[in-house]
Amino acid sequence: MKKWFDEATIYQVYPKSFKDTNNDGIGDLPGVIEKLDYLKDLGINTLWLNPVYISPQLDNGYDVSNYFAIDPSLGTMDDMQRLIHLAHQHQMKIVMDFVMNHTSDQHPWFKDAVNNPDSIYRDYYLWAKGRNGGKPNNWGSFFGGSVWEKDPGQTNEYYFHLFDKHMPDLNWKNPEVQNSMIDIAKFWVKKGIDGLRLDAFIHISKADFEQDYPSDGKNPYPLAESFYANRKDVQDYLNHFSSELKKINPDIFIMGEASSANVNLAVDYSDPERQLCDSVITFRNFADDRSQNNHDIPENFQPAPIDVPGFREKMAVWQSNLEGISYPTLYWSNHDMARLATRYGDFDEEEASCKALALAMYLQKGLPIIYYGEELGMRNMNLQDLADFDDLTVPEFDQKATKAGFSHEEVLNMLNKTHKISARNAMQWDESNKYFGFSDHEPWKYGPTAACSVEEEQQEPNSVLNFYKLIIKMKQEPLYIKGREIVLNTKDKQVFGYKRIFNDHAAIVLCNLNKQATKVTLDDNLNDYDIRLIQKTANLDGKHQVSLAGWSSIVLEKK
Ligand code: BGC
Numbered sequence: 001m002k003k004w005f006d007e008a009t010i011y012q013v014y015p016k017s018f019k020d021t022n023n024d025g026i027g028d029l030p031g032v033i034e035k036l037d038y039l040k041d042l043g044i045n046t047l048w049l050n051p052v053y054i055s056p057q058l059d060n061g062y063d064v065s066n067y068f069a070i071d072p073s074l075g076t077m078d079d080m081q082r083l084i085h086l087a088h089q090h091q092m093k094i095v096m097d098f099v100m101n102h103t104s105d106q107h108p109w110f111k112d113a114v115n116n117p118d119s120i121y122r123d124y125y126l127w128a129k130g131r132n133g134g135k136p137n138n139w140g141s142f143f144g145g146s147v148w149e150k151d152p153g154q155t156n157e158y159y160f161h162l163f164d165k166h167m168p169d170l171n172w173k174n175p176e177v178q179n180s181m182i183d184i185a186k187f188w189v190k191k192g193i194d195g196l197r198l199d200a201f202i203h204i205s206k207a208d209f210e211q212d213y214p215s216d217g218k219n220p221y222p223l224a225e226s227f228y229a230n231r232k233d234v235q236d237y238l239n240h241f242s243s244e245l246k247k248i249n250p251d252i253f254i255m256g257e258a259s260s261a262n263v264n265l266a267v268d269y270s271d272p273e274r275q276l277c278d279s280v281i282t283f284r285n286f287a288d289d290r291s292q293n294n295h296d297i298p299e300n301f302q303p304a305p306i307d308v309p310g311f312r313e314k315m316a317v318w319q320s321n322l323e324g325i326s327y328p329t330l331y332w333s334n335h336d337m338a339r340l341a342t343r344y345g346d347f348d349e350e351e352a353s354c355k356a357l358a359l360a361m362y363l364q365k366g367l368p369i370i371y372y373g374e375e376l377g378m379r380n381m382n383l384q385d386l387a388d389f390d391d392l393t394v395p396e397f398d399q400k401a402t403k404a405g406f407s408h409e410e411v412l413n414m415l416n417k418t419h420k421i422s423a424r425n426a427m428q429w430d431e432s433n434k435y436f437g438f439s440d441h442e443p444w445k446y447g448p449t450a451a452c453s454v455e456e457e458q459q460e461p462n463s464v465l466n467f468y469k470l471i472i473k474m475k476q477e478p479l480y481i482k483g484r485e486i487v488l489n490t491k492d493k494q495v496f497g498y499k500r501i502f503n504d505h506a507a508i509v510l511c512n513l514n515k516q517a518t519k520v521t522l523d524d525n526l527n528d529y530d531i532r533l534i535q536k537t538a539n540l541d542g543k544h545q546v547s548l549a550g551w552s553s554i555v556l557e558k559k
Pocket residue numbers: 059062063099163199200257335336
């Protein structure tokens with residue numbers, strides 16, 4: 001059955017960094033409202049907002065202390081209701097982030113659980129006694145160190161936190177936790193939102209704490225993914241959650257963040273028969289070429305260009321396995337990774353590289369998710385101090401990199417090119433001030449970055465912004481929504497190409513993701529095709545060959 005979200009083109013708004021209307025350096029909901037016309041003109045039809053609930057902001061809103069109200073730094077409940085209403089008037093849907101794996105340690109449940117060991121909320125969280133005078137086990141937290149922290153109350157137990165120590169994990173085994181989270185979600189569905197992005201849902205079930213994660217001991221707290229990700233119970237808890245929501249609104253869109261899900265899990269999570277998610281976001285679709293990396297330091301903060309053959313393989317597997325099950329999500333960046341222009345773009349050919357990458361991703365089968373500012377080719381900001389990254393793992397990286405001979409500038413440069421915090425910079429609206437019209441006040445997180453802005457790109461016909469508008473519009477055509485996808489197995493290391501097929505229609509999209517020119521040989525007879533779009537320089541050479549200049553792309557459609 002057709003659903004509205006089969007045609008969704010999603011725009012991700014990080015509200016703190018989008019538009020500040022009260023000049024405190026923090027973006028706000030009235031700022032999102034102010035920019036609805038811009039978003040409408042861009043052509044997107046769905047907005048995903050990162051968390052806007054009341055929060056101490058230790059993890060920028062992912063540490064929620066009250067799910068039923070809007071954080072005062074972002075606005076009020078009235079603003080949220082106005083946003084929902086006005087977005088709908090603009091024919092746009094609203095998807096809210098839903099933090100279900102943990103709360104803030106300032107949430108009344110956790111406070112009560114700590115202050116009163118007999119509290120009914122004690123069992124809302126996960127506790128264990130220490131072993132041999134130490135932590136209950138050796139599992140590592142995603143934010144560095146152990147997952148265990150001493151109960152700040154009177155007991156000798158520890159509580160579990162997969163992320164920051166101020167974000168204790170909820171105990172989903174407890175039916176009361178499940179019911180409470182369902183009630184919160186229902187509260188928002190009744191307010192008129194159209195979807196939820198389930199944050200970190202794959203972690204809501206944990207293995208038995210007695211089992212240490214076998215490791216060589218070099219790292220005292222190894223990541224123990226298989227003990228806290230994608231366990232079988234996740235599906236049972238989620239089925240209960242999603243089916244309750246679908247009872248009150250069958251059209252609610254459930255988009256699950258399944259960062260480490262492989263394709264088989266993605267199939268399970270998004271199979272309509274199972275009523276779990278409608279679509280999933282994985283982080284496993286990317287392939288980086290790490291051949292030039294230094295193997296003495298961790299790879300996560302070392303820039304790496306795209307590995308096109310690896311990406312081709314992942315997309316082919318993903319597309320063919322999800323065919324007939326659910327629409328994959330299509331994205332290049334989000335608030336947890338570097339911006340596209342910085343990550344895979346080519347600073348010598350910035351405009352063309354951003355356009356080629358956009359075309360490579362977004363005319364594929366699936367739901368585009370465009371990270372705010374990506375449509376301008378915005379880069380990461382350059383933070384000036386290691387402390388600005390608010391990340392426990394950064395000093396450790398610095399230490400290792402310094403030992404391996406990197407200078408302080410080189411370390412900062414690597415971090416600015418790869419770190420999630422550098423990607424959360426203020427949206428660049430115009431060039432009226434140093435903050436690109438985001439605010440008159442210094443943004444809550446600030447570092448210099450390359451100039452570009454909405455105002456300037458609106459006036460430039462060949463801008464990245466106008467190119468995004470063009471392809472977002474094409475994306476609404478049935479061929480690019482419903483058409484089957486075949487990833488082309490071309491014989492080179494730099495072209496990402498695919499075919500879309502829908503009834504008698506077909507298109508071939510070829511994108512050269514490298515600065516070197518190349519020629520691509522295709523099985524199809526190109527005389528059967530018209531040129532729909534050329535980005536930069538491309539030529540048809542005879543019946544089966546296309547030449548593409550560096551960072552060029554072409555779309556051909558069957559006559
Ligand atoms: C979000 C992160 C956040 C984490 C904990 C994620 O997967 O995208 O930004 O830090 O969940 O809530």
